[in-house]
Amino acid sequence: MRSRRRELSLHQATVKEAKLVQLVVQNAAVIVTDWSSAPILNGWIAISDGKVSEIGTGASPNAPETIDADGCLVYPGAVAAHHHLFQGTSRGVSSPGGLLGWLGTQYRAWARLTPADVESAALASLSLLALGGCTTVASFEYIHPVGSDFVTPVVSAAEKIGLRLLYVRGCAPRLEGELADQLESVGVDLTRLREPEDVALARTREVLSRPQSDRLRWACGPTTPIIDDGGSFQRELNKIADEFEVGIHTHFHPLPGQLADGESAFDFASRLGLIRHGNWFAHGSRLSTNDVAALGDAGVGVVHCPSCSLQLGYDIPPLADWAAANDRLAVSVDGAASNDRGSMLLESQLAWQAQRARFGGAPNLLSANQALGLTTAGGARAINWPELGGLAVGRPADLAIVDFGSIDYAGIPLSERAKPAELLMKVYAGAPVRDLIVGERIVLRQGKFVSIDLSAVITAANGTAEALHGR
Known part of the structure; x- marks a missing residue:
């Protein structure tokens, strides 16, 4: 009886945790959790409260929101340590x-x-x-x-x-x-x-x-x-x-x-x-x-x-x-x-x-x-923010998604996708990432900003540049 109760308790805990998952990035061709680690093929990442709650392969957990990363590379968001x-x-x-x-x-x-x-x-x-x-x-x-x-x-x-x-x-x-x-x-x-x-x-x-x-x-x-x-x-x-x-x-x-x-x-x-x-x-x-x-x-x-x-x-x-x-x-x-x-x-x-x-x-x-x-x-x-820069359970879910199905990656054998670092260094030509997630916020989805009007940003920047530097 004690064993049965323990099994039920563990099952309930698993179900409870699954209900907490708010977003799943699923069907990823390749997942890089850290550029010093081997990539995960055909995987998914579950996100709860802005943090990675699970990383796996095969069937992904249910979630109220999903991002289909079929044919895509998922990797940790970059940390720019110097800018103005x-x-x-x-x-x-x-x-x-x-x-x-x-x-x-x-x-x-x-x-x-x-x-x-x-x-x-x-x-x-x-x-x-x-x-x-x-x-x-x-x-x-x-x-x-x-x-x-x-x-x-x-x-x-x-x-x-x-x-x-x-x-x-x-x-x-x-x-x-x-x-x-x-x-x-x-x-x-x-x-x-x-x-x-x-x-x-x-x-x-x-x-x-x-x-x-x-x-x-x-x-x-x-x-x-x-x-x-x-x-x-x-x-x-x-x-x-x-x-x-x-x-x-x-x-x-x-x-x-x-x-x-x-x-x-x-x-x-x-x-x-x-x-x-x-x-x-x-x-x-x-x-x-x-x-x-x-x-x-x-x-x-x-x-x-x-x-x-x-x-x-x-x-x-x-x-x-x-x-x-x-x-x-x-x-x-x-x-x-x-x-x-x-x-x-x-x-x-x-x-x-x-x-x-x-x-x-x-x-x-x-x-x-x-x-x-x-x-x-x-x-x-x-910059003394060491929990960033990698994807692991409990760490912030800051990630980028690159679409291997775009013209930028056409003509590349499928086997080369398992070596994403070398692939990016050799063929990346400046194409924008498809999706970007920063914790609990989706910043880019299918190449479009979620919370800003990019055309308005461009217009304002051009006007300011001309006012400051125009001859």
Whole structure:
């Protein structure tokens, strides 16, 4: 009798759990739960309360809502560990060569930004990310004119579309090189670009004090390390970050003249107060593998942005060596001004291709699975959101669906679908993902946004771009 009661109890529990399933993605040709694991063929994923409740093959459980993924690849949503959503209306702008020439052109336009412009740009950037399979973005927003609220428009845009957002409340007490003098000489209002240090610290504290959720988190950081004050500003910023238990993010590629004799880039970062568990650096174009390893030991992540690096002429780093040295290594898009594509799938593909071009004879060449893993689990670890970037029971149901039945994948033997990483790296040509799910929200369904009018986003972005950059 006890055995029979136990069997009945277990059966009832199973039935009860099945009733909790709210959405099932079924009939998937291939499911990738993690790019380091073998794919699952002919499977399904059950979702309850925005989390994966079960993954299996064969007959799927009943659910009030289903998505038929017949002939499709299902994989974890990408985590963009570095972006600037406010730049979404500064794409494809011609500028003089080099970083400073490019920045000068952009800053002249950004000094005229309004909150409405920022939301228009953010919606355009987020739309591109979603279409490229991204479900979470860490956006480094470092322009905050005194008297203007540039935080709310970005948060609002992410809420409208449905992506998770790590908002990095950046600040710019200094501008790079001699840019301040150059911009001032042509009449640019620098108060629209720079914040006094005390103001930046106070406004950063106010943002970090706002509530967080499973869809919105905060971080902070200077757009570029402050090197002329002995690290005093960074130490004050560290105190605020410690108080609110958030990470610090910054661009990091020190110039040779900024390093003391015999000083490594890691030692330079340490001298400036930037070495702190949970921080992460963008670009790291002048880091050595030893620097990357030391950063990893200190719990500091590094984000490589392939399009930006190639466009600005940075060296191509040995990503396989870096990945072995630091498990917080990520590959990401950059802001639209220096990466005119905005697709995480394209970035992973470009990273893979560039590694083969630069290190083709290396014994530990970056694999296709590694390249995609750096945009998912790698990105999640870099931004301190480790439960993202993979599909497993109890983890957020953030996933993308690619249709293998489209023209983009025509002419490919069926057997090759069982190797989805290599397939994407070799043939992906920029086609949007078919569906995108972020927790409890369906963002894209059959190629169409569920909660926004994409044509209106395009019209608004084009109008803002013309107003800012039109000749």
